[in-house]
Amino acid sequence: MTPETAFDRNALNFSGGPGALPAVVLAETRQAIQAVPGVGLSILGISHRSDWFAELITQTERDLRALLKLPDSYAVLLLQGGATLQFSMIPMLLLRGSGCTAEYLRTGYWSAKSIPPARLEGEVRVLWDGERQGDGFRRLPTADELECSSAAAYLHYVSNETVEGVQFQTIPGRDGVKRVCDMSSDFLSRPFDPERFDLVYAHAQKNLGPAGVTLVVIRRALLDQVPAGIPEILDYRAHLQARSIYNTPPVMAIYVVSRVLRWLREEIGGLEPMDALNRRKADGLYGVIDRHPDVYAGWANPADRSRMNVVFRLPTPEREADFLRRAESAGFSGLKGHRSLGGIRASIYNGMTLAAVERLVEFMDDFAHNGH
Missing domain, CATH: 3.90.1150.10 (Aspartate Aminotransferase, domain 1)
Known part of the structure; x- marks a missing residue:
């Protein structure tokens, strides 16, 4: 060939699955596998404890904040485990021991997978189930179909279901209740107001880069009351304190994300x-x-x-x-x-x-x- x-x-x-990357990003990545410009080492061999990588993390966060117009009241984390790990980390933080019920929208294949891990942490109410509409996840709920509780621990939904090809064009839920959104497949594809959300997460392999890194944007106030008993590696505070280098991060995946963010901003x-x-x-x-x-x-x-x-x-x-x-x-x-x-x-x-x-x-x- x-x-x-x-x-x-x-x-x-x-x-x-792994989505197409911009040609310029592929070219930069190909060069970085041989030697990162200005460093002289392959991206596959650069230490995650190096000053260069610490600056890469800082620049990646800076570019993301600029794209989203993200205020300082939100933290940005680069984690591992994909969106699937977030299915567990989120209810550990927001549902465990809260005495409240979490509300979920079941609108397709991936939102359905987010519900069982939450039920391990507390009560879950499926606010709307697209499968029960009799049309196989072909549509999304309208605002008047959602009876959101003002006492819910949080509302969780998936903004774009990749399997069925349905996407929210408006933001569901009620302001004043914590809103959590899995934007894995449409993050940075369109503008949105981050201050209407308390936590947004997106694995990289759709719009951001290769598999291996997951971006989390979280309101800092959520970290003021973390339930006891959460393993440190599943505690957002530990990753924030370590500047997303709590354990060995996927250096190459983060590098590609940084190139994609620069492409979005500059090109x-x-x-x-x-x-x-x-x-x-x-x-x-x-x-x-x-x-x-x-x-x-x-x-x-x-x-x-x-x-x-x-x-x-x-x-x-x-x-x-x-x-x-x-x-x-x-x-x-x-x-x-x-x-x-x-x-x-x-x-x-x-x-x-x-x-x-x-x-x-x-x-x-x-x-x-x-x-x-």
């Missing part, structure tokens, strides 16, 4: 332009789906369609297999739907270019006309 072919494959990687121009670009990408794909309703059937309710994960079906499993086979021959990767749902899924995270999406739209148009 030639370098040009390899680049094309990366550019057309619509995977819902994209911030979250508003990123949002506009993501809307154009999503509009292109949903447009081709809607133009050919006899071939493509979108999974999500149109009002709740995700701008990150475009999920759709074809009339038969045989047509879907043919679509995937032809797409692979055309150079596209990662279009097979999640194992729990099947179908087709085109993930268009920040690193996916508009040109690549337009190429997929052209392929889908052609398949609709000639894919018999």
Whole structure:
């Protein structure tokens, strides 16, 4: 495989797991594996106790704060364990011993997984369950469907469900109750007001970088009353005190995150332009789906369609297999739907270019006309 072919494959990687990275970030990472500029060592061999890495952590936090306009009343942490570990750390902090009930929205595959760990720490009320709506997580609750309690320990929800391709376009819950959000798959894809949240978390491998690091933005006031008995490594305070170097961190993953943040600031121009670009990408794909309703059937309710994960079906499993086979021959990767749902899924995270999406739209148009 030639370098040009390899680049094309990366550019057309619509995977819902590790998402596509910007070409400039891939190039910087390739160079850093050989030797980080100004350091002369491979990123794989630089000590996490070095002054260089301490400054990298500081700069990464500075860039994130600038993108989010994040006030000092929030702490930024770079942790490990993915979003899955946060499913346990959050109720340990906010639910254990509180005597209150936590409220969860069950809107898809990943939010469903967040609930059992919380029940180990206290009472949980599923405020809304999309599976019980009888349509298989195709839509999200409207504001008048949510009877949020003012006495809840916190409200937890997933802003974008990658498997089903549904995304909140407004912020659920009631102000005055702690709001916790898993933004793993749409963090930094659009602007949001961080002060409406008490804790936001996002693993990196969608919009931020490779797997191995999870960003947590947490209101510092939450750390004033931490329940007793939490192991130190699961205590946010320990990681804050250690400046996210409590134990050996994923140096390379954090380096890539730092490059992505710089790309967002310097090349994209911030979250508003990123949002506009993501809307154009999503509009292109949903447009081709809607133009050919006899071939493509979108999974999500149109009002709740995700701008990150475009999920759709074809009339038969045989047509879907043919679509995937032809797409692979055309150079596209990662279009097979999640194992729990099947179908087709085109993930268009920040690193996916508009040109690549337009190429997929052209392929889908052609398949609709000639894919018999």
